[in-house]
Amino acid sequence: xxxxxxxxxxxxxxxxxxGEVSSVQATQAHLDRIAAVDGDVHAFLHxxxxxxLTTATVVDGRRAAGEKLGPLAGVPIAIKDxxxxxxxxxxxxxxxxxxxxxPYDATVVRKLRxxxxxxxxxxxxxEFAMGSSTEHSAYGxxxxxxxxxxxxxxxxxxxxxxxxAFEAPLALGSDTGGSIRQPAAVTGSxxxxxxxxxxxxxxxxxxxSSLDQVGPVTRSVLDAALLHDVIVGHDRFDSTSLTxxxxxxxxxxxxxxxxxxxxxxxxxxxxxISGSGEGxxxxxKQRFDETVQLLTAAGAEVIEVSAPSFEYAVSAxxxxxxxxxxxxxxxxxxxxxxxRVSPESGPVTSERVMSATRDAGFGAEVKRRIILGTYxxxxxxxxxxxxxxxxxxxxxQRDFSAAFEKADVLISPAAPTTAxxxxxxxxxxxxxxxxxxxxxxxxxxxxxxxxxxxxLAPEDGLPVGLQIMAPARQDAxxxxxxxxxxxxxxAGWGHPLSSLAPVLAEATFASEEGAA
Amino acid sequence: MSDISADQVRHLxxxxxxxxxxxxxxxxxxxxxxxxxxxxxxxxxxxxDVPATSHPIPMTNVxxxxxxxxxxxxxxxxxxxxxxxGDFFRVPPILGxxx
Numbered sequence: 338x339x340x341x342x343x344x345x346x347x348x349x350x351x352x353x354x355x356g357e358v359s360s361v362q363a364t365q366a367h368l369d370r371i372a373a374v375d376g377d378v379h380a381f382l383h384x385x386x387x388x389x390l391t392t393a394t395v396v397d398g399r400r401a402a403g404e405k406l407g408p409l410a411g412v413p414i415a416i417k418d419x420x421x422x423x424x425x426x427x428x429x430x431x432x433x434x435x436x437x438x439x440p441y442d443a444t445v446v447r448k449l450r451x452x453x454x455x456x457x458x459x460x461x462x463x464e465f466a467m468g469s470s471t472e473h474s475a476y477g478x479x480x481x482x483x484x485x486x487x488x489x490x491x492x493x494x495x496x497x498x499x500x501x502a503f504e505a506p507l508a509l510g511s512d513t514g515g516s517i518r519q520p521a522a523v524t525g526s527x528x529x530x531x532x533x534x535x536x537x538x539x540x541x542x543x544x545x546s547s548l549d550q551v552g553p554v555t556r557s558v559l560d561a562a563l564l565h566d567v568i569v570g571h572d573r574f575d576s577t578s579l580t581x582x583x584x585x586x587x588x589x590x591x592x593x594x595x596x597x598x599x600x601x602x603x604x605x606x607x608x609x610i611s612g613s614g615e616g617x618x619x620x621x622k623q624r625f626d627e628t629v630q631l632l633t634a635a636g637a638e639v640i641e642v643s644a645p646s647f648e649y650a651v652s653a654x655x656x657x658x659x660x661x662x663x664x665x666x667x668x669x670x671x672x673x674x675x676x677r678v679s680p681e682s683g684p685v686t687s688e689r690v691m692s693a694t695r696d697a698g699f700g701a702e703v704k705r706r707i708i709l710g711t712y713x714x715x716x717x718x719x720x721x722x723x724x725x726x727x728x729x730x731x732x733x734q735r736d737f738s739a740a741f742e743k744a745d746v747l748i749s750p751a752a753p754t755t756a757x758x759x760x761x762x763x764x765x766x767x768x769x770x771x772x773x774x775x776x777x778x779x780x781x782x783x784x785x786x787x788x789x790x791x792x793l794a795p796e797d798g799l800p801v802g803l804q805i806m807a808p809a810r811q812d813a814x815x816x817x818x819x820x821x822x823x824x825x826x827x828a829g830w831g832h833p834l835s836s837l838a839p840v841l842a843e844a845t846f847a848s849e850e851g852a853a
Numbered sequence: 854m855s856d857i858s859a860d861q862v863r864h865l866x867x868x869x870x871x872x873x874x875x876x877x878x879x880x881x882x883x884x885x886x887x888x889x890x891x892x893x894x895x896x897x898x899x900x901x902d903v904p905a906t907s908h909p910i911p912m913t914n915v916x917x918x919x920x921x922x923x924x925x926x927x928x929x930x931x932x933x934x935x936x937x938x939g940d941f942f943r944v945p946p947i948l949g950x951x952x
Contacts, residue, residue, distance in 0.1 A: 440929035533909045547908050576915040577908075652892040663869060670870075672942050674933030679945075680872070687945045688870065696872035704871055708862065709885060711869045722892070725899030730906040732898060766884055767891055783909025809910060 341366040343836075346412050346506040346560040353400070353411040360393035360400075360411030364455050367413045371457070371504045373843035379479050380489075380499040382418050383425050384458035389413065392455045399453075408587070409563055410453035415505035417496045418459040419466055420551070421540035422446050429542045430462040430474040430492075433669050433676045433698025443540025444575070445509060445551050445568045452567045457505055460495030464700045465666065466516050466544045468492050469772035472763050473702045480759070481524060483799055483838055487756035490520030490772075496554040497524040501838060507564050508554040513544045514654055515752075515776025517552050518788035522751035522802025525790040525834045527561050527819075528554045530776075532809045533783030534579040536565075537572030545661035546577075548654075548780045556835045558593070558789060558819040562586035565812070581810065589813035593820030600636035602818060604629075605744030609647040610775045618754040620794025624801040625750045628791045631825055632748075642743055644736035646729060647778050653729035654777045655770055656713045656722050663710030666703070669695060705766060734782045741808045746818055749775045751788035751802030779806050787815040789823055790834040800834060857886045 341349060341363050352358040368386050375381050396411045416422060419429045421439035428434040442450070449456065463473035471479040471494030479494040481487040482502035489498040496508035497520030510517040512530035521528030529552045536551045543549060553564035565586040572578045592598060606629060612622035633639050671677040671694035672687070679685050680693040699707070713722040740747055753774055762768045779786040788802040803822070807814040827833055859882045866873045866881075873881065927940050936943040 437933050440925055440932050534912075573917055577910075577912065579910070646898065649895055649898055652895045655888065655892045656895065667870075671935060672944050673930075675935070677935035685945050687947050690945050691870045692867075692872045695870055696874075699871065701877075704866075704873070704877070705881060705884060705888075707869050707871065708865045708881060709888060711865045712857075712861075712885065712889070715865070721896055722889075724905060725895040726892075727905035727907055728899035728903040729895050730909075731903050734906060734909070766888060781909070 342370045342503040344506065345557045346409060346555060347557065347563060349506055350409055350412055350563075360396045360455060361390060363411065364389050364393040364413050364457070367457055367505055374502055374841045375504060376844050377480060377485055377841060378482055378498050378502045378504070379477060380460055380495045380502060380504055381415070381458045382428065382430070382461050382476055382495070385425055385456060388424060389455050389457050396453045396455065407452040407567070409507070409567060411455060412507060413455045413457045413505055414449060415457050415460045415496055415499040415508040416446060417493050417508065417510050418462055419511050419542045420446055420509060421542070422456070422459065425456070425459050427459065427542070428476075429466070430464040430476065431698065431700070431703070432475040433694070434674070435676065437674055439540070441540060444537035444572045446540065448568050449509075454507070454567070460493070460499050460508060462495055463492035464703050465542065465662070466492035466511060466513055467662070467702045467706055469515070469519055469769055470759070470762065471495060472759060473700055475700055478759055481756045482841060483525065484756065487758055487799070488523065490523040490752070490756065492516040493520045493554065497521055497526050497528065500524070500526045500554055500556055501835065502841060506556065507560060509551060509568070510554045511541055511549060511551050512780065513548045514658065514780050515773040517554060518776045518786055518802070518804060519752045519772060521554060521788040523756040523800060525800030525838065526554060526556055527558055527787070527789045528552065529561050529565060529787045529812075529815065530779060530785060531565065531569065531812050532579070532785045534577050535583070535785070535810075535812060536568050537575040537578050539572055539574035543665040545658040546665060547661060548658065556833065558787070558816060558823045559587065559590040561787070562590035562816045562820075579810070584813045586813055586816045589816040590820040593817040594824055597636065598817060598821035599632060602637045602746070603744045604632055604637045604639045605642035605740050605747045606639060607647065607740065607747050607749050608641050608643045609645065610749040610778075612750050616753045616771055616774065617750065618794060618796070620796045621750050621752070621754060621801050624792040624794065625803065628803050628822070632822065635821070635825055640743060642740040642747065644733070644740055644778070646732035646736045649729045650733055650778045650781055651770060651774055653726040653733070654773070654781060655709070656726035657730070657781075659706040659710030660713045660723050661710070663707045663714065666707055669698065702766070730781050733778055737778070737782045737784055737808070745807075746814055747806040749804050751775060751804040755794045755797055755799035755801060775804055782809075784809050785812040785815055787819045789819050791826060792834070793837065857882060857889060
């Protein structure tokens with residue numbers, strides 16, 4: 338049997354549907370892969386081997402009994418640890434939630450189970466999704482499968498690395514300022530931040546509620562579309578959830594595989610984040626420019642658009658996000674769930690226990706952002722900081738509106754650089770924040786964005802990602818154009834980019850459940 | 854406007870209910886000053902004529918039908934509590950000695 342872990346989810350799903358492969362075989366293959374490589378990659382915080390095989394057995398039985406199952410039934414999936422799962426710990430990468438098993442599933446997780454996907458486990462992340470490198474996880478960093486000395490991006494480095502290391506064909510992530518798209522860019526995978534409100538956040542441990550979105554992480558555009566179709570839709574438990582009907586994203590992706598899918602498509606290159614500015618790596622700019630040429634050759638009308646307010650996006654984001662996070666994280670009060678630590682000396686009151694607990698349970702970046710947010714919301718500073726940041730948000734939305742009058746989609750590099758070395762930026766918060774310069778505008782405006790690999794940077798041989806953005810509610814457009822571009826790129830390369838990832842050393846011993 | 858003192862950071866940490874060590878206080882004070890100075894550039898373009906946006910896709914009055922739906926059971930709600938007594942969350946004294 339060929340290696341089932343190398344297949345895309347859609348190819349694996351076909352083999353499952355035809356009976357050529359069972360879900361138990363597919364699940365076991367991925368669990369074996371996790372046991373073999375995750376000691377080095379550390380994409381997973383928890384592996385649910387036994388439950389995954391039980392789920393796979395049930396799915397196989399139902400398929401054998403002739404039941405009609407969904408398109409991804411029996412396909413294994415990894416779940417970012419920010420999402421609540423009633424049968425697995427959900428820590429959001431924080432010590433304050435170590436070992437916490439929620440009493441309910443996030444809506445997206447419930448939908449996965451109802452669509453008969455097979456949860457493999459929970460993936461590593463920057464604590465409470467605060468970071469761009471997964472180095473802020475309380476449980477140690479994840480390593481980039483392309484170079485184990487480098488970061489896998491963040492906050493969803495675990496989901497991106499799991500997919501890139503062939504430990505799972507699919508994963509779920511969450512994206513507040515780029516936490517799906519930037520890890521996708523630096524690991525050579527595909528990641529999508531849906532339109533704000535398109536996918537339920539119920540049961541996603543909240544970071545910044547006006548920015549957070551849950552979305553797919555995969556190795557192909559069609560796979561992301563198939564997973565998007567599973568998780569999309571209105572949820573009465575999330576009052577920001579949009580009530581509209583959504584078209585099939587998988588159909589949209591398949592439409593992109595037709596010849597001439599790019600003909601006449603108006604593609605806007607966003608001047609301010611197109612790779613010429615400070616902080617953009619030469620190889621990223623080179624691959625981006627080549628992609629523009631490829632789109633032009635395929636009949637797209639590429640134009641330059643300007644979004645002057647994007648220059649202020651990172652600053653606005655680092656006021657809005659900390660402000661909202663400082664409020665959301667107030668729920669970690671040592672009373673209802675998670676850690677409780679008593680002060681070392683003095684009276685033991687609820688207030689002092691709460692302060693001692695939050696000191697012991699939160700890492701440096703979380704403390705930094707909570708205090709920054711508390712400052713931004715303080716009387717006397719509110720208008721100058723938080724109020725101004727909200728105005729910048731309006732300006733950025735206007736820039737998007739103007740750009741989308743001229744273009745059907747906008748493009749930029751998905752990240753300014755390739756994967757940097759572990760430890761390189763950990764002591765410089767401002768440098769770390771600039772990793773999301775290309776992805777933050779979409780979160781501030783609520784528009785959807787897709788990252789896909791467009792090659793390797795010549796100077797370091799590491800993956801470069803392209804970001805495609807569409808108007809709010811036009812997620813389907815991302816999939817059509819993303820799939821069309823992916824097809825062109827792979828035709829040129831002769832293979833998917835992920836097949837170039839270096840071979841990882843495989844451990845010869847099987848790891849214990851949950852200890853991977 | 855980005856002068857931030859250690860006393861101010863300690864006050865913010867008290868408001869946010871986070872004990873900080875002296876070393877954390879020192880490093881945070883320097884980092885916050887640097888970050889605030891950088892993000893303060895939002896005020897360059899935030900002129901009075903620009904309305905604020907709090908939410909990317911505005912919505913108002915999201916209601917549901919006024920019917921009973923089951924919530925968590927008491928056992929589920931208490932399942933993650935650090936301490937409990939019967940059907941209640943158990944907490945240390947709310948009031949300090951001075952009360």
